[in-house]
Structure formats: structure tokens, C-alpha cells
Amino acid sequence: MTSHHSSPVNSGTNLDPWFGHYAARAAGLSASEVRALFAVASRPEVVSLAGGMPFVSALPSELIRQSFERVMTESGPQALQYGSGQGTPELREQILEIMALEGIRGSVDDVVVTTGSQQGLDLVTKLFINPGDVVLAEAPSYVGAIGVFRSYQAEISQITMDEFGLIPAALCERITALKSVGKTIKFLYTIPNFHNPAGVTLTWERRLEILEICRSESILVLEDNPYGLLYFDGPPPQAMRSVETEGVVYLGSFSKTLAPGFRIGWALAPHAIREKLILANESAILSPSSFSQFVVSEYLRSSDWKAQINTFRGVYRERRDAMLAALDENLPDLRWTVPSGGFYVWVTLPEQIDSKSMLPRAVKELVAYTPGTAFFAHGEGRQSMRLSFCYPTTDAIRLGIRRLSSVINGERELLNTFALTGSFASIRGNDKVTTPPPNVN
Numbered sequence: 001m002t003s004h005h006s007s008p009v010n011s012g013t014n015l016d017p018w019f020g021h022y023a024a025r026a027a028g029l030s031a032s033e034v035r036a037l038f039a040v041a042s043r044p045e046v047v048s049l050a051g052g053m054p055f056v057s058a059l060p061s062e063l064i065r066q067s068f069e070r071v072m073t074e075s076g077p078q079a080l081q082y083g084s085g086q087g088t089p090e091l092r093e094q095i096l097e098i099m100a101l102e103g104i105r106g107s108v109d110d111v112v113v114t115t116g117s118q119q120g121l122d123l124v125t126k127l128f129i130n131p132g133d134v135v136l137a138e139a140p141s142y143v144g145a146i147g148v149f150r151s152y153q154a155e156i157s158q159i160t161m162d163e164f165g166l167i168p169a170a171l172c173e174r175i176t177a178l179k180s181v182g183k184t185i186k187f188l189y190t191i192p193n194f195h196n197p198a199g200v201t202l203t204w205e206r207r208l209e210i211l212e213i214c215r216s217e218s219i220l221v222l223e224d225n226p227y228g229l230l231y232f233d234g235p236p237p238q239a240m241r242s243v244e245t246e247g248v249v250y251l252g253s254f255s256k257t258l259a260p261g262f263r264i265g266w267a268l269a270p271h272a273i274r275e276k277l278i279l280a281n282e283s284a285i286l287s288p289s290s291f292s293q294f295v296v297s298e299y300l301r302s303s304d305w306k307a308q309i310n311t312f313r314g315v316y317r318e319r320r321d322a323m324l325a326a327l328d329e330n331l332p333d334l335r336w337t338v339p340s341g342g343f344y345v346w347v348t349l350p351e352q353i354d355s356k357s358m359l360p361r362a363v364k365e366l367v368a369y370t371p372g373t374a375f376f377a378h379g380e381g382r383q384s385m386r387l388s389f390c391y392p393t394t395d396a397i398r399l400g401i402r403r404l405s406s407v408i409n410g411e412r413e414l415l416n417t418f419a420l421t422g423s424f425a426s427i428r429g430n431d432k433v434t435t436p437p438p439n440v441n
């Protein structure tokens, strides 16, 4: 196959015989930093503070095995068969019970089971986004969502947060600015609880304000809530969906409260959107895994799943405490967020330290993290990093933070040395992004 270099599409490389044939949307598919990291950081000697893998070893594996067995004994042929594109009625009922814990009342008819909430993100984006439409999101935002939005050629506009979450006034300003240049804003993507990667929680007052802003501007809210039940102190404010039914599509998941291997998530959507979501789901995957749904249902029916979530809370709380204490001890002059649930701490580095270019040195010192740049659509975030405390033990977390502090301190010394000789700018100039380029994909 010959390459057609005149094609406007430039994804892939000249070594790829199909270079030039890809659809424009394929240009949005790039290997994320997180993905490249998984390969390196999975070496046993590296303490990985990079991935967001839940600690599934804390699950009662015997109960899960019994659920598998009971499904095979009692409903084998159904569990091994194709199912409905919307998901099984039993699981959808159970999902309603789970959402009720966060103040949500809905109808079993309006729940659509998906292959992880990642697929919910994909379906909603597919339904709403034409190339060039704007998706509003927090700055920073979940790397996997940014990937989906890019792949549908959305323009991603990220809005400032502080320790109380997304800032409503900044949202208003951005909407006005985008409208003034004729942009079409389709939805606001938000992670209100124990944000990935920022670790912060949106206050109740701001939830109401943001809903009001979006209602008055006819902007749909996509509320992504995989971590809400993993709180350490008290429950977070109730879901945005608990007070707004027509303007919110809510995404939930069993990945963090049970196990990601089942790949079961869900969307709760207003009636009209729900209808389209089911059709889109059928067209993408025919039906979510019957087997996974049966096993998850059986597990929820036969076990004390709330107690299990409580066990997870205890494990993650202890790890969060270990990480915060280690940061206090080893890197007291840095700034970081204090999460009251979830998996992540967001660390702000001293000025001029670049988390992306420092990463290879960190991995050499046997500690990995996710550079802030992964969570921005346009290259920002170099002065930040995400640290995950979900997977490593408390001892590993302490060791990891000690290693990280020696890497950061080494970097500081290097910077001081070059600052003295005045050659810092020329050495680092190439990797430093001060003004974000307009659209880096």
C-alpha cells in the first residue's frame, strides 16, 4: 500500500503502510503517559505511585469464587449467553440501591449497564460531540476522559479548580468567552468526589451553583463518580444527580468499590438520552458481559458488600495517612492536596522543576509517579504530579516518598548549580512549556 502524503490526516508514521488512510479522529489516539509508565513501573523493584489500580487483594476472594460457582450452577446458560443492551434488570435494581447511598432516586428503566464507566464516557461523547464542539472539564482532569474527548475531536476547555473543586465564577467566565467566539458547548465533565487526579471534593454549595449555571446555559452535566463511596472521614456531599434529573448524566462503576476486572459500570440518564445510550451501547458491544453482571449481582446479593467497601475505606485511609505523613516529613516545603477519600494526592513542585522531564530520573531511582501533563489537554501541568496511594503498602509508600524526595532534591541542586552559571535556560528551554500551544494532540 502506498502512502498518500497529501492526505490531511497525519496520524501514524511513514513506516506504517496505512499512513495517510486513517480517519481524522485517529489523530486523537496517542499512548498516554500513564500507559507508557505501566510497563516500566510494573517492575517489582520500582515503587509505583503512578497507577490508579485498586487494591483487589483486600477483596474476599472466597466469596467471589462462590459467586462464580453459584452463577454457573444456577444460571450457567443465561450467564454465558448474549444479554440485553441495557443490562440485566436485577443488576440495574441493585445499582439503584447503591446510588441511593448518594441521595439519588431514579428508575430502573433509566440505568444502562456499560463496560466500565470508561465506556459510558465514550457513549455519551459519541452521542453529543461533533468535531470542534467544546467539552468543559476541570483543570486537571481524568486522563482517560481527555483521551475519549480527543478521539471524538472535541475541543477540550479546562477550568481552574481550588481545594473546594471547580470554581463556578471561572466556569461562567469561560462559558461567556467561548460563546463570544461562536463555540458550541455540549457538556461539562466533572468528577465531584475525590477528584482524579486533584484529590479534592466539590462543595455542596458549588454543586448547586454549577448546576444552576449549566441549567441556564443549556449545558449538560456529565457527573463521573467512581470514588464517591470510598470516603475516609465522612461521606461527601450528595451527588449532583440527586437534585437535578433532566440536566445530568451520572456515571458509576464497580471498578473501585469491587473490582475493575469485571468491567461493569453504568450510566443513569434522563429518559430521552437513556434511549439513545442503549442504542449506542448495542451498536458498540451488543450487550455488556452477561457473565460479569450475573457474578456481580450474585456477589451483591449474597455478601455484605457495604462492609467490604468499609474495609477498602480502612485500607485506603491508612495509605493516605502514610503518604501525607511521608510528604510532611520528607518534602515539607512542597504543596499538596489532602484528599478525604479516593486514591490520589496532587503535588505542586517548586517552580522550575519539571515533572515530565524528571520522570526518567525518578524511575532510575526506583519510584514512579504520573506527571501533571497527563491530565491536561494542551501541555500544562509540568509543575505538578499525581501520587496514588491506592496500591502500594504503607511501607512501600514511605520508601517511595523518600526516593522521590531525593530525586526532587537532586533536581533542585542541579537547578541551583545551573542558575549560578546562568546556563539553566538554554539547557531546559526545549522542554519547558510556558504558554500552552493552542492544540497539541
Ligand SMILES: Cc1ncc(COP(=O)(O)O)c(C=O)c1O
Residues within 6 Å of the ligand: 052, 115, 116, 117, 118, 119, 142, 144, 191, 196, 224, 226, 252, 253, 254, 255, 260, 264, 265
Ligand atoms: C474518574 C474516572 N472515571 C472513569 C474511570 C474508568 O473506570 P472504569 O471504566 O473502570 O469504570 C476511572 C478509572 O480510573 C476514573 O478515575
